[in-house]
Amino acid sequence: MKNDLLLRALLRQPVERTPVWMMRQAGRYLPEYRATRARAGSFLKLCTTPELACEVTLQPIERYPLDAAILFSDILVIPYALGLGLTFETGEGPRIERPVRSKQDVERLGVPDPETELRYVMDAVRLIRRELQGRVPLIGFAGSPWTVATYMVEGGSSREFSIIKRMMYDEPQTLHALLDLLTKSTCAYLNAQIAAGAQAVMLFDTWGGVLTPAQYRTFSLDYMARIVSGLTREHEGRRVPVILFTKGGGAWLAAMADTGCDALGVDWTTDLRDARAAVADRVALQGNLDPNCLYAKPTRIREEVARVLASYGHGHGHVFNLGHGIHPGVPPEHVAAMIAAVHELSPQYHRDAAG
Amino acid sequence: MKNDLLLRALLRQPVERTPVWMMRQAGRYLPEYRATRARAGSFLKLCTTPELACEVTLQPIERYPLDAAILFSDILVIPYALGLGLTFETGEGPRIERPVRSKQDVERLGVPDPETELRYVMDAVRLIRRELQGRVPLIGFAGSPWTVATYMVEGGSSREFSIIKRMMYDEPQTLHALLDLLTKSTCAYLNAQIAAGAQAVMLFDTWGGVLTPAQYRTFSLDYMARIVSGLTREHEGRRVPVILFTKGGGAWLAAMADTGCDALGVDWTTDLRDARAAVADRVALQGNLDPNCLYAKPTRIREEVARVLASYGHGHGHVFNLGHGIHPGVPPEHVAAMIAAVHELSPQYHRDAAG
Numbered sequence: 001m002k003n004d005l006l007l008r009a010l011l012r013q014p015v016e017r018t019p020v021w022m023m024r025q026a027g028r029y030l031p032e033y034r035a036t037r038a039r040a041g042s043f044l045k046l047c048t049t050p051e052l053a054c055e056v057t058l059q060p061i062e063r064y065p066l067d068a069a070i071l072f073s074d075i076l077v078i079p080y081a082l083g084l085g086l087t088f089e090t091g092e093g094p095r096i097e098r099p100v101r102s103k104q105d106v107e108r109l110g111v112p113d114p115e116t117e118l119r120y121v122m123d124a125v126r127l128i129r130r131e132l133q134g135r136v137p138l139i140g141f142a143g144s145p146w147t148v149a150t151y152m153v154e155g156g157s158s159r160e161f162s163i164i165k166r167m168m169y170d171e172p173q174t175l176h177a178l179l180d181l182l183t184k185s186t187c188a189y190l191n192a193q194i195a196a197g198a199q200a201v202m203l204f205d206t207w208g209g210v211l212t213p214a215q216y217r218t219f220s221l222d223y224m225a226r227i228v229s230g231l232t233r234e235h236e237g238r239r240v241p242v243i244l245f246t247k248g249g250g251a252w253l254a255a256m257a258d259t260g261c262d263a264l265g266v267d268w269t270t271d272l273r274d275a276r277a278a279v280a281d282r283v284a285l286q287g288n289l290d291p292n293c294l295y296a297k298p299t300r301i302r303e304e305v306a307r308v309l310a311s312y313g314h315g316h317g318h319v320f321n322l323g324h325g326i327h328p329g330v331p332p333e334h335v336a337a338m339i340a341a342v343h344e345l346s347p348q349y350h351r352d353a354a355g
Numbered sequence: 356m357k358n359d360l361l362l363r364a365l366l367r368q369p370v371e372r373t374p375v376w377m378m379r380q381a382g383r384y385l386p387e388y389r390a391t392r393a394r395a396g397s398f399l400k401l402c403t404t405p406e407l408a409c410e411v412t413l414q415p416i417e418r419y420p421l422d423a424a425i426l427f428s429d430i431l432v433i434p435y436a437l438g439l440g441l442t443f444e445t446g447e448g449p450r451i452e453r454p455v456r457s458k459q460d461v462e463r464l465g466v467p468d469p470e471t472e473l474r475y476v477m478d479a480v481r482l483i484r485r486e487l488q489g490r491v492p493l494i495g496f497a498g499s500p501w502t503v504a505t506y507m508v509e510g511g512s513s514r515e516f517s518i519i520k521r522m523m524y525d526e527p528q529t530l531h532a533l534l535d536l537l538t539k540s541t542c543a544y545l546n547a548q549i550a551a552g553a554q555a556v557m558l559f560d561t562w563g564g565v566l567t568p569a570q571y572r573t574f575s576l577d578y579m580a581r582i583v584s585g586l587t588r589e590h591e592g593r594r595v596p597v598i599l600f601t602k603g604g605g606a607w608l609a610a611m612a613d614t615g616c617d618a619l620g621v622d623w624t625t626d627l628r629d630a631r632a633a634v635a636d637r638v639a640l641q642g643n644l645d646p647n648c649l650y651a652k653p654t655r656i657r658e659e660v661a662r663v664l665a666s667y668g669h670g671h672g673h674v675f676n677l678g679h680g681i682h683p684g685v686p687p688e689h690v691a692a693m694i695a696a697v698h699e700l701s702p703q704y705h706r707d708a709a710g
Contacts, residue, residue, distance in 0.1 A: 160682060162647050169651030169659070212645055213626045214662075250606055251625065270606065271568045290567055292517050296524030304524075307569075327515060 001134045006068040010200055010241035010263045010284050012317035014353065018309065018346035019067035020339055021139070023265075024325030025060040026072045030332060032059045043088040047074050050123035057128050061136060063332070064339050068136050068200075069128060071193070073121055075143025075204055078185050079152050081112035092156075099155035101163070106177045111185045114192030121189075122196040129197035140198025142190050144205035144246075145182035145227075146220035152178070161210050168219060175219065183223045187230040194232045194240050202243040202265070203227060209248020216252060225259040243286060247324060253278045268323030272311040284317040289338070291322045294330040298337035305341035315353045320346070356489045361423040365555055365596035365618045365639050367672035369708065373664065373701035374422035375694055376494070378620075379680030380415040381427045385687060387414045398443040402429050405478035412483050416491060418687070419694050423491050423555075424483060426548070428476055430498025430559055433540055434507050436467035447511075454510035456518070461532045466540045469547030476544075477551040484552035495553025497545050499560035499601075500537035500582075501575035507533070516565050523574060530574065538578045542585040549587045549595050557598040557620070558582060564603020571607060580614040598641060602679060608633045623678030627666040640667065641674040644693070649677075649685040653692035660696035670708045675701070 001007075005019035027033055036056050040046040047053060057072040076094050080086040085097025100106055115122055128138055142148075151157070153164040153175075167175045190201050208220040228242055244256050245265025256264050257279040266275045266287035275285055293304045305320075312318040320342045326335070356362075360374035382388055391411050395401040402408060412427040431449055435441040440452025455461055470477055483493055497503075506512070508519040508530075522530045545556050563575040583597055599611050600620025611619050612634040621630045621642035630640055648659045660675075667673040675697045681690070 160647065162650055162682060162684065165645065165647035166650040169648060169655045209624065212623050213629075215645075248603065248624070251629075268567050269564065269603070274568075274606075290520070290570075292515065292520035293524060295517055295521040300524045327517060329517065 001137065003067055003136050006137050006139075006319060007200060007238065007241060009316060009319045010243065010286075011239060012281070012284050014316055015350055016347060017350060018312075018318050018320045018342055020320040020342040021066050021068040021070065022060075022322050022326050022335070023070075025066065025070065026056045027326060028328035029326055029330045029335070030059055030063070032063075043074075044080075044086065046072070047077060048120045050120055050127050053120075053124040054127040054131055057124070057138075058131055061132070064336060065343065066136065066339065068139050069132060070139040070202075071121070071125060071128065071141060071198065073124070073141070075141075075148055075206075076151055077118060077121060078112065078142070078148055078182065078189060081117040082109050082152075082185075084152060094151060095156045096151055096154075099163075100149075100152045100178060101167075103171070103174045103177070106174055106181065109178075109181055111181065111188060114189045118189060118192070122192055125193055125196035125198055137199040138197060139200045139202055139243075140190060140193035141202040141204060142186045142193075144203050144208065144220055144244075145179045145186060145223040146211075147205050147207045148182055148186075149175070149178050150207050161207070168215065179219065179223050183226050183230075187227050190227070191230075191232050194235050198240070199236075199238065200241045200243065201231065202245060205244065205246040205249065208246035208252075213252070216246075216249070217255065220246065221252065221255060221259070224256075228259045228261050241284075245286070250275070254280075257283045263317075263319065265321070266323065272308065272318070273313065276312060281317065284319060285312065286319040286321050288321070288323040291324050291327055291330075294322075294326065294334045294338065296334075298334060301334060301337045302341040302345075305338055306345050309342070309346055309349060312349070314349050316350060318349075356492065358422055358491045361492050361494075361674060362554060362593065362596060364671060364674045365598065365641075366594060367636070367639050369671055370705055371702060372705060373667075373673050373675045373697055375675040375697040376421050376423040376425065377415075377677050377681050377690070378425075380421065380425065381411045382681060383683035384681055384685045384690070385414055385418070387418075398429075399435075399441065401427070402432060403475045405475055405482050408475075408479040409482040409486055412479070412493075413486055416487070419691060420698065421491065421694065423494050424487060425494040425557075426476070426480060426483065426496060426553065428479070428496070430496075430503055430561075431506055432473060432476060433467065433497070433503055433537065433544060436472040437464050437507075437540075439507060449506060450511045451506055451509075454518075455504075455507045455533060456522075458526070458529045458532065461529055461536065464533075464536055466536065466543060469544050473544060473547070477547055480548055480551035480553055492554040493552060494555045494557055494598075495545060495548035496557040496559060497541045497548075499558050499563065499575055499599075500534045500541060500578040501566075502560050502562045503537055503541075504530070504533050505562045516562070523570065534574065534578050538581050542582050545582070546585075546587050549590050553595070554591075554593065555596045555598065556586065557600060560599065560601040560604065563601035563607075568607070571601075571604070572610065575601070576607065576610060576614070579611075583614045583616050596639075600641070605630070609635075612638045618672075618674065620676070621678065627663065627673070628668065631667060636670075636672065639672040639674060641676045643676070643678040646677045646679050646682055646685075649681065649689045649693065651689075653689060656689060656692045657696040657700075660693055661700050664697070664701050664704060667704070669704050671705060673704075
């Protein structure tokens with residue numbers, strides 16, 4: 001591998017500078033992505049066609065000196081493989097056609113076989129690895145069981161999460177059965193991604209932050225911990241780092257570090273200095289520039305990059321990223337300014353660092 | 356006053372049981388509210404007609420043994436008084452017709468006089484006090500400068516807050532000028548509510564949680580602190596407690612307590628035990644049942660009320676509330692179950708409590 005900065009940083013090994021990638025880096029802010037998306041005809045077509053998924057995965061790598069590629073896919077391919085129906089309406093977000101609302105609905109579901117029912121993802125991973133030619137590592141990913149369950153139960157995006165919360169209060173055993181199925185499915189799915197060539201994996205818990213602390217532990221974290229325990233951690237003679245990210249989970253970082261994962265994503269509402277103190281150097285940290293900062297002038301972006309780097313401070317174990325996905329309206333040249341600032345300003349934090 | 360439990364609890368004075376009220380208790384979950392709302396013709400008409408605002412404010416008090424009334428109004432009456440235009444479209448949320456986007460836009464604005472430009476609110480407060488006849492105290496309220504500014508700059512509700520964040524990064528002086536104007540306006544507005552008869556006041560910082568820690572301090576908390584310092588704290592021979600509430604602000608409770616307010620609202624994502632430890636008994640705490648819990652069966656609601664009470668624990672200084680506003684779809688009898696549980700289960704936490 002020509003550039004393994006990301007893998008080393010995720011394992012808190014020495015690096016010369018802080019590696020950088022962006023959540024949703026293959027996305028709508030790039031004109032070349034919009035062109036491929038238009039050619040594909042639909043978002044789902046983009047996800048399910050390995051050649052197209054590979055093409056958009058590589059677009060940000062061709063344009064910017066990023067330190068990682070991340071598989072282009074969607075966390076909802078698992079409910080799609082479960083046969084629940086999935087559509088993406090413009091401006092409306094995802095819609096699950098047959099939501100899961102009862103014990104019977106859950107009992108009808110079976111763990112999908114990744115190499116058949118999600119074969120298009122594995123083919124995309126293999127193709128991307130071939131095309132990357134070792135330039136940078138490839139990150140695989142999945143949604144957390146709780147987060148994927150919110151879409152499956154609510155039938156799409158939600159603001160209040162009232163339907164799944166009612167299930168949680170009144171029929172917790174139904175929700176646990178669903179989360180158990182998703183945990184097994186996600187484990188098999190991520191292990192297949194690793195076998196196909198993903199060199200690090202990330203679990204996106206986008207909606208863990210809408211839970212109470214007790215609910216978070218019971219309905220989100222415990223299932224993520226089971227996944228961490230069930231993952232292949234060594235492949236191609238290298239350790240495969242696992243990253244957990246709960247948006248709005250700043251208060252729970254120490255508990256997340258206890259799962260045995262290698263790194264935690266941190267959103268912009270928590271200072272990396274506090275996050276680092278909370279996890280006491282047990283895991284690496286990934287984040288956490290405010291995604292809205294990329295709308296600002298490049299000189300301001302540079303100042304904020306400096307602030308994020310200083311907030312993590314001296315030493316290894318930091319992967320620079322946004323605190324959430326990049327917004328579709330960001331000017332591409334602002335991304336270049338952010339990456340240049342990380343390249344230029346981060347080496348000072350790694351000189352003579354103990355590890 | 357026949358029932359001053361709320362005022363005593365907010366000042367951490369001894370009470371026999373935990374007082375209880377609900378954010379948005381005068382609202383759409385009540386059939387009598389929907390009837391008045393239909394009669395009024397529009398939400399704004401309801402806010403701007405003192406007799407109607409009084410009527411809906413009293414509805415939950417007539418129906419339930421609540422320990423406080425809260426003025427029926429909206430945090431956007433200030434931009435409305437500033438002449439920016441305000442409409443509420445069904446299912447769409449509020450729309451500000453002439454958003455504030457530049458230095459010139461801000462310079463055009465002047466602090467509204469509460470007794471003329473917001474007279475309908477003051478008349479409502481006076482009328483409600485008269486009609487309440489001392490049954491329970493009346494809470495007045497306003498939005499935090501930051502939260503009101505998000506609507507004024509974005510032009511309505513937002514998910515990403517990209518326009519105001521860009522202003523924050525690229526033209527911070529324009530945003531500070533707007534927040535300064537809102538701070539002066541809110542101070543005058545709340546002091547007028549107190550003079551008209553509000554016996555406690557609450558600042559709703561619904562969107563403080565979308566900021567980084569440094570931004571929160573600079574663009575939200577500092578302005579709320581100025582308001583706290585500028586408020587009338589003694590009226591009708593009684594202390595007027597001030598409550599601050601930042602949704603998603605669980606990490607910043609200690610800093611919020613430093614403002615000199617009397618109490619903090621806590622959303623459901625923070626455990627009251629941790630919140631209490633963070634503020635070290637300097638302020639009272641108000642919260643924090645998950646609003647979605649009210650969809651659950653009454654027996655489950657009772658269990659969750661017990662959990663919230665136990666989480667605060669023994670001693671005074673707790674006001675029971677939801678962690679955010681009640682949802683419109685909640686069955687009214689579930690609210691009765693919640694209140695009954697607080698009445699029944701809370702006295703044990705106040706027996707022999709030191710204060």
